[in-house]
Amino acid sequence: xxxxxxxxxxxxxxxxxxxxxxxxxxxxxxxxxxxxxxxxxxxxxxxxxxxxxxxxxxxxxxxxxxxxxxxxxxxxxxxxxxxxxxxxxxxxxxxxxxxxxxxxxxxxxxxxxxxxxxxxxxxxxxxxxxxxxxxxxxxxxxxxxxxxxxxxxxxxxxxxxxxxxxx
Numbered sequence: 001x002x003x004x005x006x007x008x009x010x011x012x013x014x015x016x017x018x019x020x021x022x023x024x025x026x027x028x029x030x031x032x033x034x035x036x037x038x039x040x041x042x043x044x045x046x047x048x049x050x051x052x053x054x055x056x057x058x059x060x061x062x063x064x065x066x067x068x069x070x071x072x073x074x075x076x077x078x079x080x081x082x083x084x085x086x087x088x089x090x091x092x093x094x095x096x097x098x099x100x101x102x103x104x105x106x107x108x109x110x111x112x113x114x115x116x117x118x119x120x121x122x123x124x125x126x127x128x129x130x131x132x133x134x135x136x137x138x139x140x141x142x143x144x145x146x147x148x149x150x151x152x153x154x155x156x157x158x159x160x161x162x163x164x165x166x167x
Contacts, residue, residue, distance in 0.1 A: 007086055015076050035062045060107055
């Protein structure tokens with residue numbers, strides 16, 4: 001069986017994307033854009049008799065045209081949906097010699113949700129139009145062809161499978 005590395009989160013951006021900070025937005029030597037954002041995702045936990053919100057913070061990297069197109073919309077408080085995969089970077093700390101690691105999400109699909117959640121009003125009421133979902137790679141549905149190259153005897157409908165499996 002193949003391994004699976006897929007994550008979906010919906011949360012709010014923790015800060016405005018600063019295009020002048022190379023740690024947040026930059027281009028590779030090949031000219032590919034990269035945006036690093038942080039997303040807060042709240043979960044509810046019971047603490048005694050009360051339910052409390054607990055924030056979890058996730059670093060997300062968006063690549064290519066998606067990073068360029070979304071740059072003006074990546075503002076603090078904006079609700080965002082991310083579908084991607086986990087990536088782990090490991091390196092040797094030069095000062096201590098210890099192995100360090102960082103886990104983050106590499107976005108495959110990014111969708112802006114709702115309006116800006118800032119109390120200052122953001123773009124609300126000023127003719128703001130939400131951009132269409134941005135996809136960085138073809139989705140599974142786009143990659144999968146139920147009847148590749150016209151294979152005979154398969155129509156793509158699950159009801160076509162025999163009742164007994166021969167193994």
